[in-house]
Amino acid sequence: MTEHRLLPALSRRLFCQLALVSTLAGPALAATSGDPVYIGVSGPLTGPQAQYGAMWKQGFDLALKEINADGGINGRPLDYIFEDTQNDPRQTIAVAQKFIADPKISVEVGDFSSTSSMAASPLYQRGKLVQFGFTNSHPDFTKTGDYMWSNSVPQSQEQPLVARHVVEDMGMKKIGVMYLNTDWGKTSKDIFAKAARDLGAEITTEEGYLGDEKDFRATLVRVRDTHPDGLMLVSYYADAALIVRQAREMGIELPIFAAGANSPEFIKLAGPAGNGVHTAINFAETSTRPEVEHFVAAFKETYGQGPSHFAAMAYDTFNLLAAVMREYGTSREDVKEGLGKITDAKSVIFPKVSFDPETRRISDPSVTELVVQDGGYTVYQPASQ
Amino acid sequence: MEFISNLVSMPWLDYSISGLVIGSIYALMAIGLALIFGVANLINFAHGAVFTVGSYIGWTCLVALHLPLGVSIVLVALGTGIVGALIEWLAIRPLNRQSRIAPLLSTIGVGLILDQVIHIVFSPTPRALSANIPNWRIQVGNGTIGPIDITIALTAILSAGLLYLFLYKTKLGMAVRATAQDDDAAKQMGVNINRVNMTVFGIAGALGGIAGLLVGLYFNSIDPNASFQMMLKGMVAIVIGGMANVPGAIGGGLILGLIESYGIGLFGASYRNLFAFAVLLIMLLFRPNGLFARKGERHAEPMTGTFVSQSKPVRIPKQLILALVVVALLLPMANQPYITQIMTNAYLYGLAALALTLVSGTVGLVSIGHAALLALGAYASALATTKGLPVGLGLIFGGLFAGIVGTVLAYPAFRLRGHYVAIGTLALGEIVALVILNWTPVTNGALGVFAIPPLELFGVPLYGTNQSYWFVLGLLLVFCGLQVRLLNSHLGRTWRAIREDTVAAETYGISSNYYKGLAFGFAGFTAGIAGAVTAHQWSFINYDSFNLQFSVLILTMVLLGGMGNVSGAVLGAIVIAALPEFFRAVAEYRMLFYGAALIILIRFRPQGLLGSG
Numbered sequence: 001m002t003e004h005r006l007l008p009a010l011s012r013r014l015f016c017q018l019a020l021v022s023t024l025a026g027p028a029l030a031a032t033s034g035d036p037v038y039i040g041v042s043g044p045l046t047g048p049q050a051q052y053g054a055m056w057k058q059g060f061d062l063a064l065k066e067i068n069a070d071g072g073i074n075g076r077p078l079d080y081i082f083e084d085t086q087n088d089p090r091q092t093i094a095v096a097q098k099f100i101a102d103p104k105i106s107v108e109v110g111d112f113s114s115t116s117s118m119a120a121s122p123l124y125q126r127g128k129l130v131q132f133g134f135t136n137s138h139p140d141f142t143k144t145g146d147y148m149w150s151n152s153v154p155q156s157q158e159q160p161l162v163a164r165h166v167v168e169d170m171g172m173k174k175i176g177v178m179y180l181n182t183d184w185g186k187t188s189k190d191i192f193a194k195a196a197r198d199l200g201a202e203i204t205t206e207e208g209y210l211g212d213e214k215d216f217r218a219t220l221v222r223v224r225d226t227h228p229d230g231l232m233l234v235s236y237y238a239d240a241a242l243i244v245r246q247a248r249e250m251g252i253e254l255p256i257f258a259a260g261a262n263s264p265e266f267i268k269l270a271g272p273a274g275n276g277v278h279t280a281i282n283f284a285e286t287s288t289r290p291e292v293e294h295f296v297a298a299f300k301e302t303y304g305q306g307p308s309h310f311a312a313m314a315y316d317t318f319n320l321l322a323a324v325m326r327e328y329g330t331s332r333e334d335v336k337e338g339l340g341k342i343t344d345a346k347s348v349i350f351p352k353v354s355f356d357p358e359t360r361r362i363s364d365p366s367v368t369e370l371v372v373q374d375g376g377y378t379v380y381q382p383a384s385q
Numbered sequence: 386m387e388f389i390s391n392l393v394s395m396p397w398l399d400y401s402i403s404g405l406v407i408g409s410i411y412a413l414m415a416i417g418l419a420l421i422f423g424v425a426n427l428i429n430f431a432h433g434a435v436f437t438v439g440s441y442i443g444w445t446c447l448v449a450l451h452l453p454l455g456v457s458i459v460l461v462a463l464g465t466g467i468v469g470a471l472i473e474w475l476a477i478r479p480l481n482r483q484s485r486i487a488p489l490l491s492t493i494g495v496g497l498i499l500d501q502v503i504h505i506v507f508s509p510t511p512r513a514l515s516a517n518i519p520n521w522r523i524q525v526g527n528g529t530i531g532p533i534d535i536t537i538a539l540t541a542i543l544s545a546g547l548l549y550l551f552l553y554k555t556k557l558g559m560a561v562r563a564t565a566q567d568d569d570a571a572k573q574m575g576v577n578i579n580r581v582n583m584t585v586f587g588i589a590g591a592l593g594g595i596a597g598l599l600v601g602l603y604f605n606s607i608d609p610n611a612s613f614q615m616m617l618k619g620m621v622a623i624v625i626g627g628m629a630n631v632p633g634a635i636g637g638g639l640i641l642g643l644i645e646s647y648g649i650g651l652f653g654a655s656y657r658n659l660f661a662f663a664v665l666l667i668m669l670l671f672r673p674n675g676l677f678a679r680k681g682e683r684h685a686e687p688m689t690g691t692f693v694s695q696s697k698p699v700r701i702p703k704q705l706i707l708a709l710v711v712v713a714l715l716l717p718m719a720n721q722p723y724i725t726q727i728m729t730n731a732y733l734y735g736l737a738a739l740a741l742t743l744v745s746g747t748v749g750l751v752s753i754g755h756a757a758l759l760a761l762g763a764y765a766s767a768l769a770t771t772k773g774l775p776v777g778l779g780l781i782f783g784g785l786f787a788g789i790v791g792t793v794l795a796y797p798a799f800r801l802r803g804h805y806v807a808i809g810t811l812a813l814g815e816i817v818a819l820v821i822l823n824w825t826p827v828t829n830g831a832l833g834v835f836a837i838p839p840l841e842l843f844g845v846p847l848y849g850t851n852q853s854y855w856f857v858l859g860l861l862l863v864f865c866g867l868q869v870r871l872l873n874s875h876l877g878r879t880w881r882a883i884r885e886d887t888v889a890a891e892t893y894g895i896s897s898n899y900y901k902g903l904a905f906g907f908a909g910f911t912a913g914i915a916g917a918v919t920a921h922q923w924s925f926i927n928y929d930s931f932n933l934q935f936s937v938l939i940l941t942m943v944l945l946g947g948m949g950n951v952s953g954a955v956l957g958a959i960v961i962a963a964l965p966e967f968f969r970a971v972a973e974y975r976m977l978f979y980g981a982a983l984i985i986l987i988r989f990r991p992q993g994l995l996g997s998g
Binding site: 216222 | 396400406410504508512513515522531605608614649650654655657721723725727830836849924929976
């Protein structure tokens with residue numbers, strides 16, 4: 001039953017994984033029997049995006065352990081097969097063929113980026129296997145067909161919340177925007193800019209930059225000279241940290257909101273320059289909701305560190321799919337129909353999960369606003385500001 | 386008019402400072418590259434990886450072991466110096482008497498291995514790298530500069546000074562210069578050129594490592610994916626400064642930094658690399674010896690004939706080819722869609738490799754920008770068919786577009802030879818990708834092109850797994866047949882004559898540019914169709930779908946099969962497309978095997994599996 005996960009375990013993580021698998025197997029065998037129900041995962045285990053695949057596995061393994069301890073899928077154990085694609089579209093389409101042809105697979109999850117995921121979408125659509133993308137924020141991801149579903153936070157719903165915080169709480173009236181020039185960055189930036197303008201703010205400039213950029217001094221001079229009263233960064237954590245540091249070094253002391261600053265890595269990379277930067281997060285470790293408290297505690301116990309956003313998404317995704325399969329069945333059609341019907345599924349990220357059957361995306365995400373403070377985060381409190 | 390007023394009112398001082406800061410980082414990279422080019426006449430593509438190794442040794446010393454900065458710098462220099470010397474000993478020296486392309490590719494292999502080792506040991510996540518550096522900052526213009534900025538600039542100047550003293554005041558330095566001028570003559574005068582080469586690679590490695598450490602401290606961030614960008618910038622800097630000119634490399638780095646900074650000031654950060662590569666192309670075309678060259682100075686390049694390994698191609702019996710074609714045709718009957726898909730991918734790679742082996746193998750223009758041709762074809766067909774053109778015509782349009790535009794773009798590069806072609810085509814490839822990214826009204830920019838219609842030929846659907854397999858196989862066979870016919874005609878002989886000796890061919894009345902243009906046009910058509918088919922297969926493409934890594938991969942396939950060899954290109958494509966599948970079980974080590982395979986191949990069978998044609 002675990003041979004599929006033992007294959008990639010021929011790695012430096014061999015011992016960790018063996019330990020993990022054996023702890024999984026104990027309660028799983030006690031509570032479940034019969035053929036496992038399989039989820040096919042297509043994602044990066046090697047290549048430049050390998051760190052995200054590693055975070056996914058943490059979330060998947062923890063979810064699996066709990067699901068199987070709790071009777072699996074109506075008595076059958078749940079398991080997954082992770083195929084490495086290096087986030088390369090040529091490999092995701094091959095893996096798609098493998099999953100579609102394998103009758104064991106009930107539902108597919110992944111891939112990481114929009115380029116690699118969407119290349120495989122026509123195959124999944126024609127093969128009638130649900131492709132569940134949980135990191136796919138590209139606005140067109142679910143538009144290929146009715147087998148593409150996503151619980152990635154739709155920027156159309158998140159960015160207006162961010163804009164409200166930036167304009168009303170932080171008081172920016174003339175905003176200088178810098179954004180990562182990718183599908184995610186550009187889409188988010190456009191929605192943010194529109195929402196901010198609707199709230200009466202002015203966007204002084206919109207500067208795109210490439211993902212491998214390290215030096216932002218010249219761009220910051222350009223932004224500074226449009227005389228904004230605050231900066232909005234639509235960025236990942238590494239570039240957000242670089243921009244914040246270089247801005248402060250150049251003597252730009254404006255208030256900053258940075259999308260990627262919600263990762264603990266940001267704090268390490270930005271150092272003292274990160275203090276006072278605002279950010280927002282969908283998954284708030286500090287939340288007092290019982291689901292979140294349980295997840296954070298279990299994650300820390302298993303891995304000795306707090307969960308990343310990607311691990312939380314991965315954990316959420318498996319729990320959601322398990323809930324769908326428990327309630328509506330494990331055939332491929334059951335999963336597709338079930339995703340459209342499920343309401344109020346538990347989640348550590350969203351208050352409650354249900355899908356809009358038209359867009360096949362989630363509705364009503366919430367955000368928690370955070371402020372970086374002395375190497376940690378505090379939840380933004382309007383009164384105390 | 387707004388542009389002019391921007392130009393006048395621009396805060397030039399602030400942009401100059403930001404340009405000089407990043408420029409001195411490029412300069413640090415460029416010094417090592419220039420040194421190696423001077424002695425070994427080689428662009429060391431592993432230099433970026435040495436830079437990354439240096440930053441991680443630095444992290445280990447400073448953060449993990451809490452050593453003081455001075456000690457760390459010495460350890461980094463030692464560590465990367467040894468890495469540099471080992472590269473020379475293991476990957477360059479054994480290739481001494483081989484074609485000039487061999488060591489270049491060998492360094493690409495070494496770079497892959499070093500990067501992957503860092504990935505495995507340190508994980509791909511960026512890390513913070515800080516040290517106890519005094520915290521004062523000087524106000525310059527509206528910004529400030531701190532101790533690290535100054536240290537970087539000083540290190541660049543200091544190391545150039547030390548190098549000058551070493552080269553002109555020591556005996557070993559004299560030997561280095563003698564080797565750079567003429568290694569055979571130096572050998573006859575009793576110079577141990579192996580020792581000289583190793584020393585130079587060691588020094589260059591140490592400089593690269595120190596650069597890695599300082600740049601990591603400057604950004605407070607190191608990451609294992611930085612190698613390639615740094616390497617590219619260093620390369621542009623040495624082209625500006627003169628390939629083997631060490632002080633020129635510093636000037637080149639600073640000039641590049643300034644150009645990028647002013648360019649960002651005028652147009653924005655998305656255009657940064659566009660300027661770098663445009664400058665590179667202009668330099669190659671008009672001042673190939675660099676800005677600081679004396680008039681009339683000629684470098685050892687251009688060269689002819691020696692860039693590609695020559696050998697007798699292996700003749701494959703007709704019956705065997707026929708049998709293989711039959712097996713290929715029957716493959717989908719095995720009902721293994723996964724394998725069918727892998728082979729469809731392999732044949733698409735094969736089409737791309739076929740095009741590249743024509744220009745690089747047969748005509749001798751080694752291209753590292755091949756992906757651009759596929760991108761042109763893919764975008765042309767995708768954009769035309771999403772606006773209503775039937776897919777069958779879209780494919781042809783894509784091929785024609787890539788053939789014509791590709792030839793026009795590459796035309797200025799026809800006068801270049803050897804390494805310069807490789808660098809020039811690399812720049813062209815990057816420029817095409819960046820134009821696609823930035824020309825949003827036409828290409829849809831970062832969002833890419835979505836909902837590209839699936840493969841069909843005038844109403845006959847071809848998007849099923851097996852149908853598209855047969856379609857792509859058919860395309861591959863047709864283009865293979867065409868190319869073989871061309872190579873056996875007078876055209877093929879003319880192309881080979883140009884490769885062997887362009888000057889001699891020209892004296893026989895062959896207009897080499899015309900024939901190079903024909904080759905590029907035909908190759909562009911083939912590659913454009915491959916790109917277009919890919920676009921329809923995926924239904925979604927963006928500027929990164931055909932990137933530099935893809936270009937390098939195709940070049941590796943061509944080398945593996947044997948330059949200029951039609952069946953070799955197909956074999957190379959199939960082996961490389963299938964190779965990762967065999968290494969799936971050891972996923973994390975895949976790229977390691979890949980790099981090692983590349984080096985071993987170049988070492989023991991430089992003419993490729995089937996020999997060059």
